[in-house]
Amino acid sequence: MRALVMTAPGGAEHTEIREVEAPSPGPGQVAVDVAYAGLNFVDVMGRRGDAGYVTAWPYRPGKEVAGTVRAVGEGVTGLAVGDRVAAAPVGGGLAEVVLAEAALTVPVPDGLALREAAAAPLGLATAVLLLTDAGRLTAGDTVLVHSAGGGIGHAVAQLVPLIGGGGRLIGTVGRPEKAAAAVASGYDHAFARDEALPEAVRAATGGRGVDLVLDPLGTEALELDLELTAPGGRIVLFGNAGGGAVADLPPLGRLMAGNLTVTGFSHRALAATAPERLARAIRTVLDLLAAGDLTLPVTEVPGLTAVPAAHDAMAEGRATGKYVVRVAG
Template identity: 35%
Template sequence: MKAVVCERHGPADLLAVREIDEPAPGPGEVLVEVKAVGLNFFDTLIIRDMYQVKPDLPFSPGAEFAGHVAALGAGVEGFSVGDRVCGYMTYGAARERVVVNAAFLARVPDTLDLVRAAGLIVTYGTALYALRDRGELKAGESLAVLGASGGVGLAAVELGRIMGARTIACASSPEKVAFARAHGADVGFDYAQGDLKGALKAFGGSRGLDVVYDPVGGEMAEQALRALGSLGRFLVVGFASGEIPKIPLNLLLLKNCDARGIAFGNHARANPCWLRDAIAELMGHAGEGRISAHVDKTFPLEACTEALGEIAGRRVKGKVVLTTGA
């Protein structure tokens, strides 16, 4: 079977497509014939050995996938050969067939195609964990989403709408802002307009912003933090800008607000029951049209290098998904 393989750390153009042996499921595991693989920003980091998860070489990128059950290991219940499923595995999904623990699989409803299902777990799972579990977002609160047109940003915009928040979508071009607004944001802000802190303060009103969702980092982070009101929550989701900001801790004291880290992968791996329930909830939203699970571009498995280049170049609205010929 074909697999995208990282044999030495470096940029995406060092990735190779190899023929490797097909895996067999062990006890509690499921063999899945992969139809689609969701890619994320952290895939551009893990292949360069710049991510907190550091798999042994060689390995495949890709943390999420969708396809059909091909075989069951001993003791697996609740799945049958042929079932439409999606799953999470941190890395290793960019292959024609994968073996995964059954605890990290979920059924895909017939109302949702497998390409969209493959790109749903990480982005929407991150946003759900951030906004509901860590951010404690409540209906009527104000939410600022930075990087609002990217995968995790768009997910936060859409889930924020479902949760009843008032949302301002912040992005790096008028087209990206318009895209986020079309998916449910109440107001938009283009970074080129200049005064992000002023725009967020105006949106938050006299009480200030309730929640900032930041997957970007960089110079905009402190401006957004300064717009928070008392008991506001700054959600640290990632650093797509490539710059990890150094936040003055006195701001948390003076503003009586919180900064909260969002490590979806750690939480998902440690709590497979939470992950299963979260995926089921998200599949329900997608199947009924409440979230878009928007896929901006698809590439064949063999074009993984080009696909990761689109993500690294921040040219993506929503998700990039690889498809296999399987």
């Protein structure tokens, strides 16, 4: 089978498509014939060699797929060869066949295309968990989302009204030209992250600030988040897009004074420690997609060979929205 392989830290120059042996499932695992795989920034962080993402090279990226069950391992129940599924493998999803834990392999409802389902296991599931479990979104909350122009950013915009938010939705983008795409995806406002941002957010919230911040920028914007969060607000830190060192968290007194919550979220850690919670989130977003309540427009990358260029666009902050690659079919 063909698989995308990263041979050393760096960029596209170290990415190849190789012929490798198709894996067979161990106990509790499922082998999936991949039809579509989602592209995610975590693969770019791995490719760059960010600390803590890749433990050995060559590395096979890809953490969300949709396809059909090719084989099931010992002890797997409720899934059979030929079933259409979406799955969150630990890695190796940018390939024609991938192994995933059965606990993180979810049937795709009838009528839902595998192309759209491929955005569910990591991207959409993360977005829903950021808003619910981690962010505790409440009706009327004003939400501020950094990197609003990307895959997670667009997913959050689609999900907020479905989860019952209803307050103002404000996004930030690294490049002003990405603001229009963020607004088109559902943000009431999208601002570039420059010196005018704090004042723009204050004006957009009538000076009150925001109730929930979703921030994948490490601690780069944490001071700004604290400044813009209304009393009782929540800040969810869920990434380190820049890949640099992170600062200490704010002193207790500052959190207590504002009744503020700072929360971390990790899809990878949830997959390892509470797979049933992650599987439930995947089921939720698949059902919303199948019912037509949720639509997440995706850009289709035509094949594995086109993935390194798409990763380049993500690494350079040029990408907008969600990308999925057609692996087979």
